[in-house]
Amino acid sequence: MADQENWISAVLGFGGMLATFVTAVATIFLWRVTKLLAKETTRMAEASDQPHVVATLSPNRWSLRHFDLVVDNTGNATAYDIQIQFDPALQNGEARREDAKIPFECVSVLKPGQGLRSYLADVSILEGKAFEVTISWRRGSKDKPRETNVYTLDMADYAGASELGRDPVIGIARSLEGVQKSLSSLTGTKRLKVDLYTAIDRSEQKRRAARELRRMRRARIATQALQSQQGSESSDPRPTPQELR
The missing domain is CATH 1.20.5 (Single alpha-helices involved in coiled-coils or other helix-helix interfaces)
Structure with a gap:
């Protein structure tokens, strides 16, 4: 047991x-x-929760032969102290001075979803080129390390691109420009003078019209009374002093 x-x-x-x-x-x-x-x-x-900055060359809204330099923060955090380099270096187009600074080489801050756009050059300057793009940024103060993004931007991506019709916004803008030119030719000036009337002005105009109508009515009554008086005098049967003589 x-x-x-x-x-x-x-x-x-x-x-x-x-x-x-x-x-x-x-x-x-x-x-x-x-x-x-x-x-x-x-x-x-x-x-x-980090930024992601991308620089691209995009066709201008007004013409496919002209390109804009576009810088976008596609991430969901703010990017600071952004530096952008293209290899080979970008060149200014015919609409910009040759000594003009290439835009957006340094950007102080870009919020999430924020972008910058500027016209750069005609397609003849960019055609057939491939750029190595190097972008670096910080996520905060200078004490934080820089983050770098390197990629290739090939202009051959736009070869054979065409458009069908026009952007409705561009059409509206050109129509308004035509209307402005037509009005300028009619008025002889590029500025259109506009008189603005308020409710007080309209009330005062109505009062003036009413006073003028009453004045015209009184004048008509007085004229009719004078004509009636002259008619009664001409029909008086009594002899005049000349007839008595």
């Missing part, structure tokens, strides 16, 4: 030790999984 009790005690003790060991292993495993999950969550949060 005593041996049986010792055997049961030994089994229970071994079971308790085994349960303690399993619990310790599970705790260690859970700690490692929790730590890995926290690290991955932090990495995803940092990855989803």
